[in-house]
Amino acid sequence: MTQTIGLIGLGAMGGAMARRLMETGHDVLGYDPLPEACQRAARDGVEIAADLSAIAQTCPVIVLSLPKAAFVTQVMSELVPALSTGATILDTTTSQPETSRAQYRTGIQNGYAFLDAPVSGGPSGARTGTMTMVVGGDAAALDPLRPILDRMTAKLLHIGPSGAGNAAKIANNLLCAANLVLVSEMVHMARRAGVSAEDLLTGLNAGSGRSGVSEVNFPRWILNGSYDSGFTMGLMRKDVGLAQNLAKELGLTLPGTEAIAAIWEDSRKMLPDSADFNEIYRYET
Numbered sequence: 001m002t003q004t005i006g007l008i009g010l011g012a013m014g015g016a017m018a019r020r021l022m023e024t025g026h027d028v029l030g031y032d033p034l035p036e037a038c039q040r041a042a043r044d045g046v047e048i049a050a051d052l053s054a055i056a057q058t059c060p061v062i063v064l065s066l067p068k069a070a071f072v073t074q075v076m077s078e079l080v081p082a083l084s085t086g087a088t089i090l091d092t093t094t095s096q097p098e099t100s101r102a103q104y105r106t107g108i109q110n111g112y113a114f115l116d117a118p119v120s121g122g123p124s125g126a127r128t129g130t131m132t133m134v135v136g137g138d139a140a141a142l143d144p145l146r147p148i149l150d151r152m153t154a155k156l157l158h159i160g161p162s163g164a165g166n167a168a169k170i171a172n173n174l175l176c177a178a179n180l181v182l183v184s185e186m187v188h189m190a191r192r193a194g195v196s197a198e199d200l201l202t203g204l205n206a207g208s209g210r211s212g213v214s215e216v217n218f219p220r221w222i223l224n225g226s227y228d229s230g231f232t233m234g235l236m237r238k239d240v241g242l243a244q245n246l247a248k249e250l251g252l253t254l255p256g257t258e259a260i261a262a263i264w265e266d267s268r269k270m271l272p273d274s275a276d277f278n279e280i281y282r283y284e285t
Contacts, residue, residue: 006059010037014065016126024151056082069095085111094118097163104162113141118169123230130154136165173239178260179213184281227276234273
């Protein structure tokens with residue numbers, strides 16, 4: 001008998017995860033407030049719930065794939081009254097550590113588990129089961145999900161207690177934002193010096209300056225001009241802001257982070273939120 005997985009948020013990431021879950025033998029009961037997202041998912045075979053309480057009453061495992069922390073809080077306020085004892089919420093949203101910790105504490109009080117489990121790899125990774133997932137929360141709640149998640153991810157890492165997954169994801173995305181800026185600047189500098197982007201990247205990727213950006217983003221989405229990763233400038237600006245906010249909450253002054261954040265903010269002058277995040281390569285002061 002297949003297990004029905006609840007999936008709330010059927011956008012680019014959530015929709016891709018739903019298709020992957022169905023391919024690996026699970027029925028999916030989905031919900032999204034946007035009718036067009038529901039229509040796309042329904043065409044792919046996802047059963048659409050009438051409301052959030054229907055998912056809470058039906059699914060012992062519920063995956064959240066939402067744009068930001070505020071939506072997590074809103075959705076959970078509607079889910080909690082109808083959740084069954086023993087349910088597990090797996091929140092793949094790039095959220096805030098304190099939001100996850102608050103939901104974790106509420107879960108303990110109400111008999112369900114809440115795991116923060118943000119993902120990397122974009123819609124293509126979600127579709128092919130090659131995402132990386134970093135998880136915060138109780139290992140005892142994660143372990144029963146591993147047979148499901150092992151088919152959704154290439155790397156599944158339990159980082160630590162509640163909120164740890166979000167802290168790690170915020171750090172990861174800030175580093176990606178920084179590397180996109182820095183590698184872009186080095187490509188522009190190398191070209192001015194008579195070195196092609198391809199030759200520069202060959203050198204970088206053989207040395208200590210290599211990164212996911214130089215090894216993946218540039219050849220896959222930038223040098224060929226495709227800019228179709230499925231992750232937008234707006235989402236990366238939001239994640240850079242999360243890094244700034246977390247540093248402030250912790251009483252830290254991080255000048256490098258602030259410099260990178262200023263570049264991403266200034267890029268609004270030429271790159272709208274809807275542009276692919278790799279288009280920061282086009283940024284010019």
